[in-house]
Amino acid sequence: MNKYKRIYNFSAGPAVLPVEVLETARDEMLNYNNSGMSVMEMSHRSKVYDEIIKGAEADLRQLLNIPQNYKVLFLQGGAHLQFSAVPINLLKNGVADYIVTGQWARKAYIEAQKYGKINKIASSEDKNFSYIPDCSNLDISKNADYVYICENNTIYGTKFWKLPNTKGKDLVSDMSSCFLSEPVDVTKYGLIFAGVQKNVGPAGVQIVIIREDLIREDLPSWTPEMLKYKIHADNNSLYNTPPCFGIYICSLVFKWLKNLGGLSVMKEINEKKARILYDFLDNSKLFKGTVEKSSRSVMNVPFVTGDEQSDAKFIKEATSAGLVQLKGHRTVGGMRASIYNAMPVEGVKALVEFMKDFEFNNK
Ligand SMILES: *Cc1c(COP(=O)(O)O)cnc(C)c1O
Numbered sequence: 493m494n495k496y497k498r499i500y501n502f503s504a505g506p507a508v509l510p511v512e513v514l515e516t517a518r519d520e521m522l523n524y525n526n527s528g529m530s531v532m533e534m535s536h537r538s539k540v541y542d543e544i545i546k547g548a549e550a551d552l553r554q555l556l557n558i559p560q561n562y563k564v565l566f567l568q569g570g571a572h573l574q575f576s577a578v579p580i581n582l583l584k585n586g587v588a589d590y591i592v593t594g595q596w597a598r599k600a601y602i603e604a605q606k607y608g609k610i611n612k613i614a615s616s617e618d619k620n621f622s623y624i625p626d627c628s629n630l631d632i633s634k635n636a637d638y639v640y641i642c643e644n645n646t647i648y649g650t651k652f653w654k655l656p657n658t659k660g661k662d663l664v665s666d667m668s669s670c671f672l673s674e675p676v677d678v679t680k681y682g683l684i685f686a687g688v689q690k691n692v693g694p695a696g697v698q699i700v701i702i703r704e705d706l707i708r709e710d711l712p713s714w715t716p717e718m719l720k721y722k723i724h725a726d727n728n729s730l731y732n733t734p735p736c737f738g739i740y741i742c743s744l745v746f747k748w749l750k751n752l753g754g755l756s757v758m759k760e761i762n763e764k765k766a767r768i769l770y771d772f773l774d775n776s777k778l779f780k781g782t783v784e785k786s787s788r789s790v791m792n793v794p795f796v797t798g799d800e801q802s803d804a805k806f807i808k809e810a811t812s813a814g815l816v817q818l819k820g821h822r823t824v825g826g827m828r829a830s831i832y833n834a835m836p837v838e839g840v841k842a843l844v845e846f847m848k849d850f851e852f853n854n855k
Contacts, residue, residue, distance in 0.1 A: 502817045513748050556676055572599070579604040593616050640663075673755075682703050717731075762791070769793050769829060778855075
């Protein structure tokens with residue numbers, strides 16, 4: 493039964509959202525909770541909206557078990573703006589250490605160089621970012637203000653399964669493409685940020701979770717107001733007009749996750765989906781994964797046939813079969829299946845069945 497004629501969307505982002513969430517948004521579209529208006533039309537300072545944003549924060553805190561000494565901020569500007577906001581707000585000594593495991597980490601590393609002495613302390617560039625380097629005993633700078641990682645590398649399909657040993661320095665993590673895919677011990681981080689369009693909501697909302705003592709007032713005088721965590725924290729993310737509707741959709745996704753049983757249940761489902769796909773890849777004679785096994789992401793799964801023409805044929809035929817957005821990033825080539833929280837198990841099974849048929853027909 494597929495009453496909406498939806499297809500399986502393996503996009504890396506913006507990406508698939510839960511049908512139940514879209515249905516609720518539809519039902520509430522013209523008259524949210526007897527307010528007589530759409531969430532899109534209401535003041536961000538109204539009582540009814542205040543309940544939405546407060547509820548979103550409360551649910552997120554519960555899902556991730558966020559300690560009281562961490563602030564939750566709903567911001568804009570995407571992960572890209574955090575590439576600037578993080579160094580601007582967190583550099584005190586003017587030194588930070590970056591681990592470069594992909595394009596997003598590299599972009600963050602390059603951006604941060606505008607603001608301080610930024611060291612690349614580890615990288616997996618040598619093998620086209622197909623693995624996570626050993627980070628158990630890195631040369632952490634003595635006066636580093638923080639150590640930076642991109643925890644799940646959306647493009648390359650790798651994930652830090654063990655956090656780096658930061659030797660006491662605060663860890664900053666770009667969690668955009670694995671946020672809420674599994675339980676996380678927030679206390680291990682100084683700051684977590686995530687653009688929600690991968691796993692949590694529509695593009696336009698950026699979530700920052702930051703330990704309070706990292707929120708500083710003594711920033712350089714040139715710092716744009718909108719980039720100060722302090723301004724947003726003091727105003728509960730309502731310093732200016734927030735991305736109201738996007739936050740509302742996120743709030744529905746948080747409720748969806750809670751109804752599912754929370755992040756440990758979500759993690760089990762995600763692992764099950766990834767296992768179906770990786771098991772197939774490991775046994776296929778035609779398709780193979782591009783990532784070292786111990787570094788494999790459960791969210792983004794790149795794979796290739798080894799032949800560009802076969803890859804193109806596969807993508808074309810898969811699209812006709814209702815399995816879309818499978819083209820890999822141009823720097824990896826081949827295919828990439830993003831199987832975020834909202835991708836149903838049946839979607840992954842359908843993909844694997846299609847791959848089996850393709851392999852059989854292309855021997
Ligand atoms: C998509 C993505 C980004 C970029 O997000 P924007 O919202 O386009 O700024 C950064 N980091 C990671 C890990 C991503 O997946």
